[in-house]
Amino acid sequence: MTLRVLIVDDEPLARTRLRTLLGDCRAPAAIAAGEAGNAAQAMALARHQRFDVALLDIHMPGADGLQLAAALRQAGAPPPLVVFVTAHAEHAVQAFEVEAVDYLTKPVRLERLQAALQKAERMAQVARGPEADLAQEWLVIAERGRTLRVPLAEVLYLKAELKYVTVRTAGASHLLDGSLSQLEEKHAARFLRIHRNALVARHAIRALVRHHDAEEGEGWAVRVAGVDEVLAVSRRQTTAVREALGE
Numbered sequence: 001m002t003l004r005v006l007i008v009d010d011e012p013l014a015r016t017r018l019r020t021l022l023g024d025c026r027a028p029a030a031i032a033a034g035e036a037g038n039a040a041q042a043m044a045l046a047r048h049q050r051f052d053v054a055l056l057d058i059h060m061p062g063a064d065g066l067q068l069a070a071a072l073r074q075a076g077a078p079p080p081l082v083v084f085v086t087a088h089a090e091h092a093v094q095a096f097e098v099e100a101v102d103y104l105t106k107p108v109r110l111e112r113l114q115a116a117l118q119k120a121e122r123m124a125q126v127a128r129g130p131e132a133d134l135a136q137e138w139l140v141i142a143e144r145g146r147t148l149r150v151p152l153a154e155v156l157y158l159k160a161e162l163k164y165v166t167v168r169t170a171g172a173s174h175l176l177d178g179s180l181s182q183l184e185e186k187h188a189a190r191f192l193r194i195h196r197n198a199l200v201a202r203h204a205i206r207a208l209v210r211h212h213d214a215e216e217g218e219g220w221a222v223r224v225a226g227v228d229e230v231l232a233v234s235r236r237q238t239t240a241v242r243e244a245l246g247e
Contacts, residue, residue, distance in 0.1 A: 207245070
């Protein structure tokens with residue numbers, strides 16, 4: 001999960017520093033998805049974009065950060081989790097009265113910012129329920145002298161190829177040393193068996209089409225979002241695919 005962060009501070013240099021610190025965060029990963037110099041600009045952004053976390057200064061022209069935090073909570077669902085970032089420590093009690101996740105004093109250190117974001121990430125997972133756990137799953141793949149973590153949410157299909165499994169995302173293919181049957185057993189909620197050699201992400205199935213296979217002759221195949229090729233469907237799995245399309 002990469003946290004989408006809204007930075008709100010009337011000082012451009014302060015926003016720049018926070019943006020730089022977010023770029024250095026690794027656990028969790030975070031991006032500056034929006035910036036505002038006052039509460040009105042922040043609310044305009046929040047009405048049109050989703051933010052996981054809002055880093056709010058307290059002392060700003062117009063409505064202050066405490067008022068902005070309250071307004072964000074009332075603006076609709078789901079509101080971003082709030083972390084106050086301020087040079088003034090005297091507002092800590094008020095900050096937690098508006099259910100702030102954390103209260104950071106300037107100059108902000110990377111370690112403190114990461115700790116606050118970790119706390120926000122945990123709270124976001126609890127709020128989202130069991131689906132959040134699914135969203136955080138990944139496959140660990142060793143290839144070309146490096147180790148990758150590929151989020152399961154990005155995987156379109158898994159296909160057995162000799163001793164390996166091809167892991168296909170919209171942007172790349174990876175080889176995983178593993179068993180297709182074990183992957184199916186572990187991740188049945190995400191993937192549907194369409195053939196003895198293939199599992200397809202349920203959310204990525206777009207159509208069931210007639211298909212001629214060089215080995216199996218006339219049959220069926222699925223079109224998968226994000227890729228051009230079609231994947232053959234065994235006769236015994238066509239009903240399951242139709243049911244998945246109808247869900």
